Structures are given as structure tokens and as C-alpha cells.
Amino acid sequence: MIESKLPHVGTTIFTRMSSLAHECGALNLSQGFPDFGAPKPLLDALVRRVSAGHNQYAPMAGVTELREQIAAQLVRYRGVTCDPDTEITVVPGATEGIFCAITACIHPGDEVLLFDPCYDSYEPAIALAGGRAVHLSLTPDNFAIDWQQVGDSITPRTRMIVVNSPHNPTGAILSWDDLLELERLAELHDLLVISDEVYEHLVFDGQDHHSVLQLPALRQRSFAVFSFGKTYSVTGWKTGYCIAPHGLMAELRKVHQFVCFVANTPVQLALADFMAAEPDYPGTLADFYQAKRDLFCQALSSSRFNLAPSAGTYFQLLEYSKVSDTPDQELASQWTREIGIASIPISVFYQDSSPGHYLRFCFAKNDDVLLEASDRLCKI
């Protein structure tokens, strides 16, 4: 037997809850993926590209057409430019981009600040690099970053901060002032930043997504990571991209070329075709998902759950202290079996105990599924 390098890591909660949902025939509002199709022209583009023979290795950094489209979108949606040759790498999923950025930069003993509840792929990557994850908690009331606490937690070993906005699992978003504070601390302490922005286009109520790429000094020390899976409803295509300044990107590519080497060729070309033909598509997503959020929240208005509508992502937290005092992991399994709705318990995203009784529901689902789920939840 080998000594595990990740002794505390099991199968992710997403896989566990999705397979329980499948086993029980439950409505699956647990894992973050849509139950509706991707845009038809995007699917057609993939068929065309496969049939036309684009089935061999792509260039290591990604096909040129796609990197050019990514750069054009960055101008269109965030008002900033980047060099597609040296600053963009297409990766097989944001998860791989994050893994490569951490592996490239973290040395044994380095500390990385994470904010709980925290997406579960960050810490294993830090541990495998020999680093130490230092967990701070988002504020219990509105899931914001306590910058005073961040400043107090920085030590001479701190090398990196990982932020995620819009935030999975809470749906909170970082403000411009948050990014200014991040920039100030990163500069003061010479820190690197990973900014997980996979839900960048899912920000509601007329608010804007703020990217680390929009602050010139912050950008110089940041890896920003994105996912086509989230934007184009193709999570199973596992394709995303990372944007970073040349020096950081060169280091990321050294790792990427020996982890996966390249992302999938026809998928990249199909995405490039669709982005060129329909550059406005990402701009339609906020209204589309906001309508789903509102449908779900309104249908739950007569329930006994407390909820603050999500500011972003396609997740809604329900606070259930008036309904049950069962711990969330137990309750999520129980409700999957007994009322046929699968959700994600958020305590699994905390190193220490979570602040309350929350379950996360994914509202990237057809309206009839959302209405059926809320009907069942209202009866509890």
C-alpha cells in the first residue's frame, strides 16, 4: 500500500450527491450543471468541426482562433486587452487551470489564503504542491471577505490568495472596493492571486462582474480562470481558459503541458466559431438565470426557509433552521431519499464548522423542475 498524499480527500460531494440523486430518482438540484441543452449552433459547430477532420492535437496554449475570440470578449465585456499569444491558455476545464497555476507557483511551506466556504479543488492542489492552505471564513451574515482579518493573517510565508466571484456555493459577489483592497494587500505583501471567475456572466440585479484583470496592478500578479462549461451550458466539454501576465503564464504552461498538454481540438474550434457568430450570447445569461432565480425564490415564498436571493452564480442557498435542526450533510441525504430533492450541504466547504444550517440548490434547471422542487420544499 502507498501512503496517501491526500489522506483526508474522498469522493467529491458533487459526485456523491449526484449519484444518490440518480439512485433515488430524485430531482437533482445538487451538482452545478444545466438540465437543458446548449445553444444549437454551438452543437452544430462541433459536429461540423469533428466531421471536417479537426481531431488531432491542438497547439499547447489552445487554438489561435479561440484565443483571439477570448481576447475579443475580454475587450467587449471587461474593457481590457490582452495578448492571445502570451497571456491566454485554453485548458481542459477551469479546474486544470487552477491546478496548474497552484502547482507552478507554490513551493513547500508556502501558505495560501482560502475563504470558506471554499470550492473543493483548491486545497488538494495546494497540499500536493507541499503548501499549506490557511482557511479564513467569509462573514457569516452576508458571505463577504473580512479584509482586516486577511491583513492580520498574512505571514512571511504567505504566497497566494485565492478568490472566487461570483462565489460558489453562496452566490455572493466581490465589489470593486473588495478588489481594490485585494490589490493593496497583494502589492504590499508581494502575493500572487488566483481569481476563479467561472460564473463571470451570471451576475444579477443590474450589478457588474468585476474582474482582477480590470485593475492593472492586481492583474500583474493574478491568474484569472474561466469556464466555457458554465457560460455555454457545456460543463461536460470540460474546457476553460486562464489569463495571466506573460511571466506567470509561461510558468503555468510548463505545468499544463505535462498535466494535459492540450485541451480538446474540435471543442475549441466549435467554441471559436460560436463566439465569432454570436458574441452577444454571454450578455444574455444574466437575465436568463435571474428569471430562474426569481421563479425559484418566489415559489418558495410560502416555505419556512430563509433566503436572500443570490447576487450571482446559478446557486441559491436556503437556510433551514426553522425547518429542521439535523446537520446539513445528513439532511441533504435524507431529503434526497425521502422527498426526492438532491442539494449540496455547504458545511463540506468549511475546514471548521459552518455558521449555520444551509443547503445549496442549483437553479440551472428547467422551470417545471424548479416549480416541482419548490412545491416539495414548501410542504416540508
Ligand SMILES: Cc1ncc(COP(=O)(O)O)c(C=O)c1O
Ligand atoms: C467555483 C468553481 N470553480 C471551478 C469550477 C470548475 O470548472 P470546470 O468544469 O471548467 O473545471 C467550478 C465548477 O463547478 C466552480 O463552481
